[in-house]
Amino acid sequence: MPYYRVVGEVPRKRHVQFRRPDGGLYAEELMGEEGFSSDSSLLYHRHLPTAIIKAEAVEPTTATALTPNLPLSPRHFRTQDLPAGGDLVTGRGLLAGNADVRMSYAASETPSELYRNSMGDECVYIASGRVRFESTYGAIEAGEGDYVVIPTGTIHRWVPQGRVTAFAIEAAGHIRPPKRYLSTHGQFLEHAPYCERDLRTPQETLTVEGEEVPVLVRTRGGLTRLVYRNHPFDVVGWDGCLYPYAFNINDFEPIVKRTHAPPPVHQTFEGPNFVICSFCPRPLDFHPDAVPIPYNHHNVDSDELMFYAGGDYTARKGSGIDVGSISLHPAGFTHGPQPGAVEAVIEAVRQGHTETSELAVMVDTFRPLDLGPAGLSVEDPAYAWTWAR
Ligand SMILES: [Fe+2]
Numbered sequence: 001m002p003y004y005r006v007v008g009e010v011p012r013k014r015h016v017q018f019r020r021p022d023g024g025l026y027a028e029e030l031m032g033e034e035g036f037s038s039d040s041s042l043l044y045h046r047h048l049p050t051a052i053i054k055a056e057a058v059e060p061t062t063a064t065a066l067t068p069n070l071p072l073s074p075r076h077f078r079t080q081d082l083p084a085g086g087d088l089v090t091g092r093g094l095l096a097g098n099a100d101v102r103m104s105y106a107a108s109e110t111p112s113e114l115y116r117n118s119m120g121d122e123c124v125y126i127a128s129g130r131v132r133f134e135s136t137y138g139a140i141e142a143g144e145g146d147y148v149v150i151p152t153g154t155i156h157r158w159v160p161q162g163r164v165t166a167f168a169i170e171a172a173g174h175i176r177p178p179k180r181y182l183s184t185h186g187q188f189l190e191h192a193p194y195c196e197r198d199l200r201t202p203q204e205t206l207t208v209e210g211e212e213v214p215v216l217v218r219t220r221g222g223l224t225r226l227v228y229r230n231h232p233f234d235v236v237g238w239d240g241c242l243y244p245y246a247f248n249i250n251d252f253e254p255i256v257k258r259t260h261a262p263p264p265v266h267q268t269f270e271g272p273n274f275v276i277c278s279f280c281p282r283p284l285d286f287h288p289d290a291v292p293i294p295y296n297h298h299n300v301d302s303d304e305l306m307f308y309a310g311g312d313y314t315a316r317k318g319s320g321i322d323v324g325s326i327s328l329h330p331a332g333f334t335h336g337p338q339p340g341a342v343e344a345v346i347e348a349v350r351q352g353h354t355e356t357s358e359l360a361v362m363v364d365t366f367r368p369l370d371l372g373p374a375g376l377s378v379e380d381p382a383y384a385w386t387w388a389r
Pocket residue numbers: 297304329335
């Protein structure tokens with residue numbers, strides 16, 4: 001993250017002696033991106049963050065094999081039909097992915113064990129319910145519409161308060177606000193659709209006592225369970241520009257035009273070879289002759305995966321798409337509104353309709369997406385032919 005924060009107690013200078021009340025030293029830990037050359041934070045632990053006492057390989061609990069999108073086809077996956085189970089980490093059903101990013105869906109009310117994704121950042125969109133995100137940096141209370149962005153390597157767990165559904169985006173790298181919305185020094189610019197005040201970060205440290213504490217660690221090689229001698233939630237203070245944060249989709253200020261604006265106006269985050277966009281309730285395009293709905297388009301360089309999170313998505317009317325659905329419109333296929341949708345929205349505007357209530361999260365990838373087992377298990381096979389009805 002681009003701006004500096006301090007939580008809890010930290011010494012006046014970095015890398016100097018910082019002592020506990022009993023006279024012993026706190027253990028300083030740097031969490032830093034790109035080999036000491038990018039954002040970082042310094043955390044001060046009561047115990048050594050290096051003290052592990054056991055390591056064991058872990059078999060994945062859900063299927064993770066990806067298959068190419070062949071024969072090439074637009075897809076509709078109904079996450080509404082996926083079974084609940086596991087927790088918000090191990091219960092993720094893989095919808096689609098490639099070497100840059102993986103998208104999953106989870107529905108659970110079970111707290112997760114401690115988890116560290118060392119392959120990349122995660123952006124977890126909470127579709128429904130309330131959940132407490134706990135980490136070495138502290139806790140964040142999250143709920144419907146929150147993107148929770150978790151830096152690579154952050155030890156954390158999810159504690160749902162009742163049933164929670166989530167759309168998880170796992171990057172093979174870092175997820176950040178779009179560069180064009182930031183000054184050269186990292187401050188959000190005035191034309192950005194959100195800014196620092198919209199980001200919710202841990203406000204205080206979180207201490208949990210415990211010994212022999214397992215942490216599930218995900219690396220390129222697979223899953224490992226490392227057992228720590230002491231509970232990793234033992235930080236008395238941290239400071240820096242790297243930390244988890246939440247951003248609610250309803251705090252995204254939509255950018256509108258008189259005629260239809262393309263998806264980059266909805267961009268919220270960027271990752272390696274993908275972007276994340278938020279389609280939010282907003283005024284319909286307001287030129288007197290506007291066609292206030294997407295035009296048919298063929299993005300030759302990207303696959304578009306969209307999670308329909310709420311409201312009414314006019315362009316997909318009659319296609320079977322509903323709240324909870326995922327559409328995948330791959331490169332190689334021209335997509336656009338369903339038949340009759342253009343005429344219907346023009347008529348709605350004529351009758352005084354001025355707003356769209358759509359709420360959706362889109363991930364555009366710059367390399368083709370393969371299909372995941374959870375997605376294929378709830379595919380609507382009729383979707384591909386709905387434009388030809
Ligand atoms: Fe599109």
